[in-house]
Structure formats: structure tokens, C-alpha cells
Amino acid sequence: MSARENILKRLRERADGPLTAPESDFAVVTGREWSAQERLSRFERLITSVHGEVIHTGRADWAAALAELLEAKGIRRLALGREHPVAAEARTALAEGNVVLIDADRDIETWQHEQFHDTDAGLTSTRGAIAETGSLWLWPTPDEPRLLSLVPPIHIAVLDADAIEDTFFDVVEAHGWAGDMPTNALLISGPSKTADIEQTLAYGVHGPRELVVLMRHAEVLP
Secondary structure, rough: HHHHHHHHHHHHHHHHOOOOOOOOOOOOOOOOOHHHHHHHHHHHHHHHHOOEEEEEEEOOHHHHHHHHHHHOOOEEEEEEEEOHHHHHHHHHOOOOOOEEEEEEOOOHHHOOHHOOOOOEEEEEEEOOOOOOOOEEEEEEEEOOHHHHHHOOOOOEEEHHHEEOOOOOHHHHHHHOOOOOOOOOOEEOOOOOOOOOOOOOEEEOOOOOHHHHHHEOOOOOOO
């Protein structure tokens, strides 16, 4: 008899009946029932508390806000996808400008040096955000690979204001993760930061030193 069989035999002999899982007091916390404004305010408060930046803009003119942001931060080389509507609209708006648009939908080996050394910022869409933790959630694709939000020193994320949900559980439930689990979902709660043994906080050591969220609102902003 193998060791495994011996252990199972002893367990069966000691059990008075079928083995069952112990009772648990664990309960999933959801149903916060925050209003849309409460979700937005909470998200912005939490993500800016860890040095994230939020810029509010309308859906009709967000690309103009992006161009202003690139100019203000001196970004001259921007990596982005091609097919996603966010990337396509950004490409159209920036086509006549001075910013070099870098294609991100390539095999990493073909542009590894360019990505790590010659890219000022990466632009991505987002699937939504979580008010409870102040987090963005992204679902990388071949068009917008994971490294687009992890390698460039500045990550610019485009978020629709009405895509903020209360909790992570609400995201999983609302988007059917149980039946279609993403192979690589990203939760981003601020720029990259780390601290040494002396508790000196540094940004950008293991990822982007800046995170800028372009918050798109359906209504026209004043």
C-alpha cells in the first residue's frame, strides 16, 4: 500500500460519515449601493492618495485632453495599440502632431530595446474601475499587451466614468468571470512604488513612475 493510500485509509476509518467541509462564517462583501457620484469620488480619492493623477474630460473631446497632457509632460514617443477604439481615436487625433506613435501590437523581441529605452509613455484602455480600492482593471490583449502598462515610465489609462463599480466581487459577477475567466487581468491602484530598509519611498523602480487616468464623462464638462 502506498503512502497516499495509507493516509486515505486512516482518514476513512476515523470518519464517522462522509467527509464534509467545515462550516464557515466567510461572506462576500458586496452591495455597497454607492451612487455613481460616490463611486467616482471614492475612486479618485483613493488613487490620488497614492500619487495617481486624474484628469476629467468629456467623451467627445478626450483626445484633445490627451494631446494637451502629452505636451505638458513632454512626451514625444507614445506606445499604443491599433484596433481598440481608444487607440484608434488617439492615433487619428495625434496623426498631425509631433508625437511619434509606437506600435505595441508586435512581438516583444522585435521592439524590446525600443520599449524599455525609447518609449516615454504607454496609452491603454481600461475595462473599468473599483471604487472600494481605487483600482483600475485592465484585460490585456495582443493589441494592448500587458507590458504596455508596466514598462513605460508613464502609464496613461482611459477610463469611462460610468464604468466604476463598487467592489472587485461586483466586477467578477457583472462580467461573468466564472464562465469566461480572463487569462491575465490587471488591477492597477497607482504608479509603481517600493521602499528600502530605511523606508525611503521610490517611484518607478519596478514599473511606471506616473499613472494618469483620463476620466471620460458622457456629459459635456464646463
